[in-house]
Amino acid sequence: GEEVAQTPKHLVRGEGQKAKLYCAPIKGHSYVFWYQQVLKNEFKFLISFQNENVFDETGMPKERFSAKCLPNSPCSLEIQATKLEDSAVYFCASSQPPGAGNTIYFGEGSWLTVV
Amino acid sequence: AQKITQTQPGMFVQEKEAVTLDCTYDTSDPSYGLFWYKQPSSGEMIFLIYQGSYDQQNATEGRYSLNFQKARKSANLVISASQLGDSAMYFCAMRERSNQGGKLIFGQGTELSVKP
Numbered sequence: 001g002e003e004v005a006q007t008p009k010h011l012v013r014g015e016g017q018k019a020k021l022y023c024a025p026i027k028g029h030s031y032v033f034w035y036q037q038v039l040k041n042e043f044k045f046l047i048s049f050q051n052e053n054v055f056d057e058t059g060m061p062k063e064r065f066s067a068k069c070l071p072n073s074p075c076s077l078e079i080q081a082t083k084l085e086d087s088a089v090y091f092c093a094s095s096q097p098p099g100a101g102n103t104i105y106f107g108e109g110s111w112l113t114v115v
Numbered sequence: 116a117q118k119i120t121q122t123q124p125g126m127f128v129q130e131k132e133a134v135t136l137d138c139t140y141d142t143s144d145p146s147y148g149l150f151w152y153k154q155p156s157s158g159e160m161i162f163l164i165y166q167g168s169y170d171q172q173n174a175t176e177g178r179y180s181l182n183f184q185k186a187r188k189s190a191n192l193v194i195s196a197s198q199l200g201d202s203a204m205y206f207c208a209m210r211e212r213s214n215q216g217g218k219l220i221f222g223q224g225t226e227l228s229v230k231p
Contacts, residue, residue, distance in 0.1 A: 106160035
């Protein structure tokens with residue numbers, strides 16, 4: 001597709017429940033990124049993929065967060081046992097490999113509220 | 116160390132006037148890209164403009180231009196003829212070629228309010 005498609009737009013989970021978010025990158029883009037934005041301020045990098053391979057997971061809280069990008073399937077970000085502080089907007093983005101003019105395009109975000 | 120710094124948490128501008136949003140960066144990578152994104156109250160991230168580290172000329176996209184001063188490591192966004200619809204958060208970001216995966220590193224953002 002011509003845009004990064006994220007689902008669901010909104011998700012409400014009780015503390016301790018699982019949350020799973022999905023992302024379909026732009027067709028032809030080999031890099032996928034997940035970011036967390038709390039209170040419309042700081043963007044926290046979580047993880048990046050090159051095709052189905054994890055490229056950089058330095059931002060992932062590994063004990064509860066996991067992510068996958070499998071062939072012919074949307075990428076996913078899963079949070080086991082959600083906590084109140086996981087309430088945020090989760091953005092997926094995609095791009096071609098880093099180089100001149102390779103813009104990173106963002107999806108509309110998935111708003112997760114943990115109650 | 117902060118790699119991208121936006122020192123203006125909030126800015127006001129009168130409609131139809133120009134405004135400059137500041138951004139400084141820090142990198143030792145000779146190859147990098149600088150980006151500006153707009154985030155309106157609806158939440159989506161809209162790409163505005165890109166400047167490559169080897170670009171000789173300042174980037175322009177319609178009413179947006181990027182004042183790139185490489186020696187000073189600054190990449191300020193200039194919005195000409197401000198419109199009410201320009202009211203939003205603006206984020207400066209950098210992508211280093213050598214950074215694993217080429218992830219974007221964001222500044223803290225500047226909230227722009229356009230007054231009628």
